[in-house]
Amino acid sequence: MAGSVGLNRVLEPAGVLPQAAWRLDASPQIGPDEVRIRVQRLNLDAASYRQLAEKHAGDGENIRAEVLEIVETRGKMHNPVTGSGGMLIGVVEEVGPESPLPVKVGDRVATLVSLTLTPLRITDDLQGWDGLSEQVPADGTAILFGRSIVGVLPDDLPPELALAVYDVCGAPALVDRVVRQYRDPSVVVLGGAGKSGSLSLAAARRAGARTKAIVVSEAERDALSEAGLADEIAIADARDAVAVAAAAGPNDITVVCVDVPGCEHGAILATAPGGTVIFFSMATSFAAAALGAEGLAADVTMLVGNGYVPGHAEFAVDLLRTTPAVRRLFEKRIAGD
Template identity: 90%
Template sequence: MAGSVGLQRVIEPPGVLPQAAWRLDASPEIGPDEVRIRVRRLNLDAASFRQLAEKHGGDGAKVRAEVLDIVATRGKMHNPVTGSGGMLIGVVEEVGPESPLGVEPGDRVATLVSLTLTPLRITDDLRDWDGLSEQVPADGTAILFGRSIVGVLPGDLPAELALAVYDVCGAPALVDRVARQYRDPTVLVLGGAGKSGSLSLAAAKRAGARTTAIVVSEAERDALAGAGVADEIAIADARNPVEVAEKAQADITVVCVDVPGCEHGAILATKPGGTVIFFSMATSFPAAALGAEGLAADVTMLVGNGYVPGHAAFAVDLLRTTPAVRALFEKRIAGD
């Protein structure tokens, strides 16, 4: 068990799992059940990138320097403020003889586990990254454990596009699972124009739901309208509980906004007996739990943990079969 979950990589504090550790051993030599990946690109999660960009006033050089410092200090990309990381793509270099992951040297892969638990070593000083985008060209090594999750990149999608989809693939899969538990559900997505938001809307539509999206601007509304995945689109500040609740009431509310303070609006907008799914690393779970109690809200609250069996294939299929959502992703990548 110890090797399969990466305990041997924990430096401090001893006895915790890699995600909870302050520092990991990111040395490239692998154990019997480990896999080493040559890193090609990181994808910082939206909450982490936003925090870093705001902290440094949009100065890309300072953002790059802090990411390098975090990785060098912690042996992983684990933002100490947001507690989040992201994921990566690369090429398999070496596979331990006891690895159960089913990959081979030369496979182009995406890690489907968080960078907060992935031993990571950067060897190029991120010289090709300007610090202004979530996607980070990089060279280095990463280690996967026996209980890690990894996906071979689909041959028909550019690597940058596949990385963007895999980064949020847990969201649409869980939305699909929950929506199918209701009869004729209504689904509200806060942050519907983003990556996880647009795929969650597409999943809800596929599951037969009537969908509403909350977005922050007219530009986001206009971009999302062409995708055809939202029956209604409203502009509101997701941090304003009353404003959100006045815009929509839904059986299922999905939070895909990468800023803090959206918990109470999601709760108020959810019908009694409904479900709130939090898919933002900016979520305060004490605020959610205590807020629901204080509002006497009879809602089930789920933490989107990023993993549902088959989530990667499900998300890629949504992208392939919903061209307008693919166009949203491609436009975002081009903007980055």
């Protein structure tokens, strides 16, 4: 058990799993059930990158310096403020003889587990990154454990596009699962124009739901309207609970894909009694969600999107391949970065 979940990599504090650890051993020598990846690109999660960008007022050099400091200090990319990290792509360098992972040396892969639990070394000082985007060209090594999840990159997608999709692939798969538990449900997605939001809308519509989206600006509304993923689109600040409730109306399912804190109460108010709220934002305060629902006497089920549903990577990639509007939104976002 110790090796399969990475306990041997925990430096402090003792007795916790790698995700909860303050510091990991990121040395490149692998154990018998580990895999070493030569890192090519990181994808910082949206909440973490937003926090860093706001802290440093968009100064790319300072953002880059802090990411390097976090990785060097902690042996992983684990933002101490947001508690989140991201994921990466790279090439398999070495596979331990007892590793159960379905990869071989030379495979180009995406890690489907968070950087907050992935031992990581950066060896190029991130010289190819200007600090102004979530995607980070990088050189270094990362370690996967026996119970990690990894996917071989599809040949028909550019690596940057595949990385962006894999970063949020848990969202559409869980939305699909929940929607299919209802009969003709209505689904509202807060942050519907983003990566996880657009995939969630596409998944909900494919599963037969009526779809709504809440976005923060006219530009996002226009982009989402052009994509045709939502039956209704409204502009509201997701942190304004009353505005969200007025714009969204009661829905069977509310999906939160906004990368700023303070969106819990609006999501609860937008959900009908007996409905479900799915939180897919690392900026979520689960205390605020639980206590807010209690204070509002809201009979709703609240789910934490944990990023893993069996078959989630394949499901998300299939959505991208079969829904051109989603692919265009992703490509525009990558080009903007």
